[in-house]
Amino acid sequence: MSKKRRSFLLISLIKLLILFILLFSHQACLAQSSTDRKIPKEIVKIPLPKLLDFGAGKCIPCKAMAPILKELTEEYKGRVVIKIIEVYQEREMTQANRIRLIPTQIFFDAKNEEVFRHEGFMDKVQIKKMFEKMGVK
DSSP states (O other): OOHHHHHHHHHHHHHHHHHHHHHHHHHHHHHHHHHHHHSOHHHHTSOSOEEEEEEOTTOHHHHHHHHHHHHHHHHTTTTOEEEEEETTTOHHHHHHTTOOSSSEEEEEOTTSOEEEEEESOOOHHHHHHHHHHTTOO
């Protein structure tokens, strides 16, 4: 094998190695940040089930759900964390959770694993039934 060909192969292998290192480090970074972005920082470490409601102030069904969520926040205080996410203010979190329409409710267990997702208006009875299925009393 000629010296030129050997040099070319060596340089090509080094480039491939660098490419793989960059690719895998970027994927690991994306996976970590994606998990971190799904739940707001202020509640992610709380070891309770969570309900995230993705909506907007201009959305009629979202407005109708606001008082229901407020009541449930008081009723389930210390047992479930309920958080309303404004999709136009929290775009990164909205994208990380793959929100397609609003309102969308995502239920997470205490380990921050998604348990259930619902798109559209969800009444108080339906939410309470979901909490029961999750083992919240």
